[in-house]
Structures are given as structure tokens and as C-alpha cells.
Amino acid sequence: MTFIVLCCLGAITVIGLSLAIYCMCNKKDKLRKESDDIWEQNHDIWEQNHDRTEELKILTSQLDFETIRRHAVNVTLDPDSAHRNLILSDDGKQVRHGELKPVLSDNRKRYKNWFGVLGNVGFSRKFYYEVKVEGKTEWTLGVVRRSINRNERSRPIPYKGYWTVELKNGKYTAHADSPVTLLLREKPLKVGVFVDYEKGQVSFYNVEARSHIYSFTGCSFTEKLYPFFNPGDSDSISLVVCPVDATD
Known part of the structure; x- marks a missing residue:
């Protein structure tokens, strides 16, 4: 039990x-x-x-x-600074690569080794300009300080007085002291360049997309900065300085 x-x-x-x-x-x-x-x-x-x-x-x-x-400035290219292989339009708003012009005299302002040309006016304040790059396979844009070496052969970096972004071989690069590869969602047809002189900043924008591309920050400027253009030598399409309408 x-x-x-x-x-x-x-x-x-x-x-x-x-x-x-x-x-x-x-x-x-x-x-x-x-x-x-x-x-x-x-x-x-x-x-x-x-x-x-x-x-x-x-x-x-x-x-x-x-x-x-709204800080847009009127930029015209300086023919005295243009490499002898560059062709400028009569109004100074377009530049492309072309045949060597031996008749042009060398001077201390003219680029010898890069296909460069500067804007004819420098600035020591906020300024902005836009450049049409549509159809081009190569270009370099940005700003340079007044005293840069026009015979320079090495890479254009801030240490040497250049703040630039480049398209080459299908790749976008910011020429910082160490190159920065830029992975862009959209290929820019028009590039905006903005300088905040007092803040020490140079910025690049995709104008159509209203998007930021790259900024150099913490820069120290002690002299005027000039717009810089290099259309490259891989195509014959012009870089075009465009008028800026802040109400677009």
C-alpha cells in the first residue's frame, strides 16, 4: 500500500x-x-x-x-598665366587643351609644366564660382595661393599652395597631402567651388545635385587665392566658367 x-x-x-x-x-x-x-x-x-x-x-x-x-564672383581666365597648349575663348570664360602656341611669350606668370590657367583676380574673402565639366574625361579645379611655383612638376597639394579636386582615369580625387579617393553617387556636370577665407575652408559641390563633394578644412591662408583650372589633355571639351544665379 x-x-x-x-x-x-x-x-x-x-x-x-x-x-x-x-x-x-x-x-x-x-x-x-x-x-x-x-x-x-x-x-x-x-x-x-x-x-x-x-x-x-x-x-x-x-x-x-x-x-x-550668394558669394558668387565674376571669374575670367588670365591668358598670361595659361600654359601654351591651352586655348582660351575670347571672353575668357572657356579653356580647353589644343595645339602648342609657340608665339606666346614665356613669363613668370605662365604655367610651364601643368596645363593650368588662373582666374585674373585673387580674393581674400568668401567667394564662390561654378564650372561646367559635362562631357569631360579629365579636369582639375580649385584655388591656389598667389605665390605658387608655376614650374612645379609634383602633385598639387595644400603644402605647395593648391587646394584642388581632380577627375582622371575615371576616378575623382581630392589632392590633400595624402590623396583622398572620392566615391560620388552622381557624376557632376557642373562643379561649384567655395572658399571661406577666414574659416580656412575650401569646399566643392555638385551643383545640379546640390550636394557636397569634399572640403579642405583647417587651412591657413595668408595671401590672396586665385581660381585654378586644368582641362587636362585627354579630350578637347572646354571647361566653362558659368554665371551663378542664386535663385536657380
Whole structure:
């Protein structure tokens, strides 16, 4: 009799433990499901906030860009600084690579080794200009300080007085002291160059996309800066200095 009672108690205990374990597992699954639901809700909220933050960044960037364009200056190319292989338009707004012009005299302003040309006016304040690069396979744009070496052969970097961005061999590069490869979502058809002289910053923009390309920051300027243009020698398409309409 005692044995039977013990067996019954044992069975009841096993059933009770099984039920307890079953309930605990169900509760654990329920808690896990609730936790997953909360995580998904929080993730959805994060994604919504992230999207709104990105939209706000884009709107802010576009607003800043429109403000920057109000510092536009009238840039005309300086023929006395142009390499002898460059052809300038009569109005000084276009430059392309062409045949060597031996009739042009050498002077201390003329580029000898790079296919470079400068704007005819330098600035020591905020200024902005735009250049059409559509269709070109090679170009370099930016600004240079007045005292740069026009016979330079090495890479144009800030240490030597150049702040430039380049397209060459299908790659976009910012010529910082160490080259920076730029991965652009859209190929710019028109490039905007902005200098904040007091802040020590040179920035480049994709004009059509209203997007930022690259900025040199923490620069120290002690003399006037001149717009710089190099149309390269891989095509005969002109770089074109465009008028800037801040209401575009």
C-alpha cells in the first residue's frame, strides 16, 4: 500500500514539474515574442527618425548651398598665366587643351609644366564660382595661393599652395597631402567651388545635385587665392566658367 501511495505521489510530482516547466517555457516564449515585438517597434521608430534626420540633413545642406551661392564672383581666365597648349575663348570664360602656341611669350606668370590657367583676380574673402565639366574625361579645379611655383612638376597639394579636386582615369580625387579617393553617387556636370577665407575652408559641390563633394578644412591662408583650372589633355571639351544665379 505504501508503495502504491509513493508511486502516486511520484507521478503527481512528475506531472506537476512537467506542467511547471511547460508553463515556464510558454512564459519564456511569450516574453521573447514580446521582446522581439518591442525591438521591431523600436527599430521601425529608429528607421523613421533616421530617414527624417537624413531628410533634414539634405534640406539643411541645400539651404547652406543656396547661401553659399550668394558669394558668387565674376571669374575670367588670365591668358598670361595659361600654359601654351591651352586655348582660351575670347571672353575668357572657356579653356580647353589644343595645339602648342609657340608665339606666346614665356613669363613668370605662365604655367610651364601643368596645363593650368588662373582666374585674373585673387580674393581674400568668401567667394564662390561654378564650372561646367559635362562631357569631360579629365579636369582639375580649385584655388591656389598667389605665390605658387608655376614650374612645379609634383602633385598639387595644400603644402605647395593648391587646394584642388581632380577627375582622371575615371576616378575623382581630392589632392590633400595624402590623396583622398572620392566615391560620388552622381557624376557632376557642373562643379561649384567655395572658399571661406577666414574659416580656412575650401569646399566643392555638385551643383545640379546640390550636394557636397569634399572640403579642405583647417587651412591657413595668408595671401590672396586665385581660381585654378586644368582641362587636362585627354579630350578637347572646354571647361566653362558659368554665371551663378542664386535663385536657380
